[in-house]
Amino acid sequence: MKEKRYNWPVTTLLIIGTILILFPIYITVVNAFKTPAETAQSILSLPGTFTFANFLQAIEMTNFFNAFGNSLYVTVFTVIFTVLSNSLVAYAIARNMHKKTYRVLFYYFVSAMFVPFPIIMLPIVNQMSSIGLMNLNGLVLLYIVYGLAFNVFLYTGFIKAIPKELEEAAIVDGCSRWGVFWRIIFPLLSPINATVGILTALWAWNDFLLPLVILSDKSDHTLPLVQYVFQGQFATNYNLAFASYLMALLPMIILYLFLQRWIISGVTQGAIKS
Structure with missing residues (x-):
């Protein structure tokens, strides 16, 4: 049986494409649960405390x-x-x-x-x-x-x-x-x-x-x-x-x-x- 050979160029492109798609989603999710002060410090870090206050305020406004x-x-x-x-x-x-x-x-x-x-x-x-x-x-x-x-x-x-x-x-x-x-x-x-x-x-x-x-x-x-x-x-x-x-x-x-x-x-x- 022939050994399976991975198409590394295609695999690399798929990985890059996945990152480009998931990165904005990650930024959106983590910052939706942050306070403005936490976002000002870093948009990449996880929130210190997950809060739904942003969602309630957005619904009202x-x-x-x-x-x-x-x-x-x-x-x-x-x-x-x-x-x-x-x-x-x-x-x-x-x-x-x-x-x-x-x-x-x-x-x-x-x-x-x-x-x-x-x-x-x-x-x-x-x-x-x-x-x-x-x-x-x-x-x-x-x-x-x-x-x-x-x-x-x-x-x-x-x-x-x-x-x-x-x-x-x-x-x-x-x-x-x-x-x-x-x-x-x-x-x-x-x-x-x-x-x-x-x-x-x-x-x-x-x-x-x-x-x-x-x-x-x-x-x-x-x-x-x-x-x-x-x-x-x-x-x-x-x-x-x-x-x-x-x-x-x-x-x-x-x-x-x-x-x-x-x-x-x-x-x-x-x-x-x-």
């Missing part, structure tokens, strides 16, 4: 639970309607790619991924303002529309791998095209639905720029906006800022740790043709 509710509302409804609507659009395109109109439509959606948001930012703000959707509902609508390009790309590859014979058999048994999708296709899309749902949730929860230009009422601010305002107002008190960052990050970290395998499985299954 940022109106954290209101912002948390807004982010949760936007994320949940964005994920639900994105999965339902984007899968329908992708199914129509995937099963009609032999038609020129649908091929053009598919490439049109794919090309939208290469359009930078700042280019269309002002027209979007103008349109949303004119129809009275500069609020959380308008934000949900924009996330659904903006996610369409990338999600159609993912869904189309996955749906192509599903045998058409399943649909033909269902139609022969008297199932309508609408019933075929909801009873046959949609249940088979569970892996890619999970992938799209997780990626959409991470995006909607962590996004900063779109809420910044859409949400005009401070009571509608999501967690990323609250962190921005908090940092601007309390730029010298890093302990409160770090505590607030941890509370904002924790839900998505937990979600990703438990569901990360669905992202890989969904993408890889969509790349395999039967």
